[in-house]
Amino acid sequence: MAVQPPTPDELRQALRKRNFKHPGEKVVMVFLGSCAAVSLATTAAIIFTLAEETYYFFKEVPVQDFLFSGDEWQALQEPRTFGVWELVAGTLNVVLWSMVVALPFGLAAAIYLSEYARPGVRKILKPALEVLAGVPTVVYAFFALTFISAEIVQPLFGTQIFNALSASLIMAVMILPTIASVSEDAMANVPRELREGAYGLGATRLEVALRVVVPAALPGIAAAVLLAIARVVGETMIVAVAAGSTPSLTLNPLETIQTMTGFMLQAGTGDAARGTTDYTSLFAVGTALFLITFALNVAASFIVNRFREAYD
Amino acid sequence: MATAEHAPLGRPTSLRATGRVALRQAMSRSAAWLLLAATLSGLLVLAYLAYDVIQLGGSRVFHNFPDFFTTYPSRFELRAGIRSPILGTLWVLGLTIVMTIPIAVGTAIWLEEFAPRNRLTSALRLNISNLAGVPSIIYGILGLAVFARAFGLGGTVLTGALTLSLMILPMTVIAAAEAIRQVPPSIRDASLALGATKWQTVWSHVLPGAIPGIMTGIILAVSRAAGETAALIMIGAYAFVAFDPASVNDAFTVLPIQIYEWTLRPGETFKGEAAAAIIVAMVFILSLNLMAVLIRERFRQR
Numbered sequence: 001m002a003v004q005p006p007t008p009d010e011l012r013q014a015l016r017k018r019n020f021k022h023p024g025e026k027v028v029m030v031f032l033g034s035c036a037a038v039s040l041a042t043t044a045a046i047i048f049t050l051a052e053e054t055y056y057f058f059k060e061v062p063v064q065d066f067l068f069s070g071d072e073w074q075a076l077q078e079p080r081t082f083g084v085w086e087l088v089a090g091t092l093n094v095v096l097w098s099m100v101v102a103l104p105f106g107l108a109a110a111i112y113l114s115e116y117a118r119p120g121v122r123k124i125l126k127p128a129l130e131v132l133a134g135v136p137t138v139v140y141a142f143f144a145l146t147f148i149s150a151e152i153v154q155p156l157f158g159t160q161i162f163n164a165l166s167a168s169l170i171m172a173v174m175i176l177p178t179i180a181s182v183s184e185d186a187m188a189n190v191p192r193e194l195r196e197g198a199y200g201l202g203a204t205r206l207e208v209a210l211r212v213v214v215p216a217a218l219p220g221i222a223a224a225v226l227l228a229i230a231r232v233v234g235e236t237m238i239v240a241v242a243a244g245s246t247p248s249l250t251l252n253p254l255e256t257i258q259t260m261t262g263f264m265l266q267a268g269t270g271d272a273a274r275g276t277t278d279y280t281s282l283f284a285v286g287t288a289l290f291l292i293t294f295a296l297n298v299a300a301s302f303i304v305n306r307f308r309e310a311y312d
Numbered sequence: 313m314a315t316a317e318h319a320p321l322g323r324p325t326s327l328r329a330t331g332r333v334a335l336r337q338a339m340s341r342s343a344a345w346l347l348l349a350a351t352l353s354g355l356l357v358l359a360y361l362a363y364d365v366i367q368l369g370g371s372r373v374f375h376n377f378p379d380f381f382t383t384y385p386s387r388f389e390l391r392a393g394i395r396s397p398i399l400g401t402l403w404v405l406g407l408t409i410v411m412t413i414p415i416a417v418g419t420a421i422w423l424e425e426f427a428p429r430n431r432l433t434s435a436l437r438l439n440i441s442n443l444a445g446v447p448s449i450i451y452g453i454l455g456l457a458v459f460a461r462a463f464g465l466g467g468t469v470l471t472g473a474l475t476l477s478l479m480i481l482p483m484t485v486i487a488a489a490e491a492i493r494q495v496p497p498s499i500r501d502a503s504l505a506l507g508a509t510k511w512q513t514v515w516s517h518v519l520p521g522a523i524p525g526i527m528t529g530i531i532l533a534v535s536r537a538a539g540e541t542a543a544l545i546m547i548g549a550y551a552f553v554a555f556d557p558a559s560v561n562d563a564f565t566v567l568p569i570q571i572y573e574w575t576l577r578p579g580e581t582f583k584g585e586a587a588a589a590i591i592v593a594m595v596f597i598l599s600l601n602l603m604a605v606l607i608r609e610r611f612r613q614r
Binding site: 025028029031032033034035036038039040042043045046049050053104105108109111112113116117125127128129131132134135136137138139140141142143145146147170173176177180202204205206207227230233234235236237240241261264265268269271274282283286289290293294296297298301 | 333336337339340343344346347348350351353354355357358360361364365368414415416417418419421422423426427436439440441442443445446447448449450452453454456457458461478481482485509511532535536538539540541542545546548550568571572575576583586587590593594597598601605
């Protein structure tokens with residue numbers, strides 16, 4: 001007598017039994033699922049808190065005062081004015097000058113690591129560079145204020161002790177590994193055939209690097225720059241300590257400025273009471289900061305995904 | 313070869329380039345040094361930073377050793393120590409680790425092993441990588457609004473640890489998920505073929521293989537939390553603490569905040585104290601980093 005094949009129902013039952021041999025496994029599944037939900041809840045909480053307090057802020061301060069009035073930013077003392085562009089300019093100032101320094105150095109490091117360095121050298125240099133990203137930013141802040149500003153920038157340019165340049169210079173050191181390692185990954189992904197073609201035509205190593213590898217890796221380099229900018233925009237301690245706390249609508253690196261994060265830290269140390277503009281303005285600036293870094297990160301991952309398969 | 317044409321017959325010809333080609337080759341060769349110098353520039357700054365900090369604070373660390381570690385912060389120079397910042401750092405980090413590990417590993421397991429392949433799951437992945445890019449100060453104001461104010465926890469150890477946990481969760485999940493993905497599928501197949509359930513397979517075979525990678529990720533995340541200043545200042549941990557935190561509901565301060573506070577004191581007075589605290593913090597954080605690298609290297613060789 002032939003064995004009857006199991007009916008679909010029997011099969012389903014058997015499989016279910018196998019997947020949940022122990023009743024405890026259902027509990028485990030629920031636990032794992034709720035762990036995953038924590039991340040979603042975090043995002044929801046960030047968006048909700050920012051939106052709520054920003055709403056209260058704009059109930060007190062009209063949106064046009066915030067964005068279009070051209071007022072100064074003087075949020076913590078009377079007479080209060082809330083022209084956000086001074087803070088945005090402060091952030092842009094630091095972004096601009098730190099990138100002016102970090103981009104050539106970071107790209108040079110990426111080219112060296114991907115095109116010139118022997119594997120042994122590379123294996124030491126890459127993790128060594130990563131250490132720069134692991135240094136606590138408050139340590140960089142100390143160094144920016146007590147050494148870069150006090151011993152170099154101030155005597156050299158006759159600036160005040162708090163200036164955008166000191167913060168930007170040390171910020172460049174901080175983001176160097178970001179630019180170097182993300183660009184280096186992009187360069188390593190350039191197919192060998194392209195390099196060999198150029199070498200076969202008699203190009204030197206430098207020419208291959210600059211005219212073949214860098215152009216081919218351009219999307220990855222752009223992503224590296226965007227990620228680095230996002231880090232500079234979000235960095236707080238260095239600018240709070242070294243750049244000053246006087247908002248100013250300028251891109252001049254020798255001025256005392258205040259960035260968005262710098263203001264947030266200043267407002268946060270003041271133990272602002274709930275419901276005051278001291279407190280809500282903190283969240284309004286936080287919302288602007290969140291949107292900017294979010295846009296930069298999304299743009300970076302879009303570029304990386306869009307151009308990843310270009311040579312396959 | 314330009315030289316080959318002019319060389320007298322019978323002499324060995326040189327393969328050395330001349331003229332423009334020689335110039336191009338020389339440029340390429342000297343560029344190597346320039347590029348190496350640029351690569352090392354950041355490390356030189358770091359080396360000088362270390363030298364500067366040791367100059368300023370090295371003697372302070374060992375002044376009446378171990379006074380610097382056992383006395384509380386003070387208004388008086390040379391009497392100020394880092395007892396409460398060290399204890400605060402240990403409390404907050406300990407609690408952060410305890411809260412982060414199960415949630416991060418659970419999320420990673422769920423994402424890699426159990427999550428259905430649908431839109432919701434890919435949205436969750438995207439969400440986690442976006443959270444990893446959110447600046448720490450945003451986590452700070454989240455902690456301020458939700459934990460300190462809405463939950464009424466105030467600027468306590470618990471608030472600090474909850475905030476730091478949320479901050480390092482995304483990077484820990486990403487590292488753990490990567491480690492789980494590295495475990496070869498054949499191990500899962502073998503276990504399933506012998507009749508183990510999915511969870512038995514994950515618990516007894518996938519997780520053990522992924523532990524070195526998970527550990528590396530956690531240690532790196534903890535070293536980031538150990539250096540975090542802005543988020544903790546935002547939740548209200550910026551206070552003068554001259555007592556030992558004894559429970560999760562106590563106020564606290566941490567090393568980075570103490571460094572910040574001493575850095576901002578006007579004049580030269582507390583520079584030595586700040587530098588000394590930096591030495592302690594850097595030794596701690598760099599050894600965490602070193603530990604992570606060592607685990608990774610050891611794991612790679614096997």
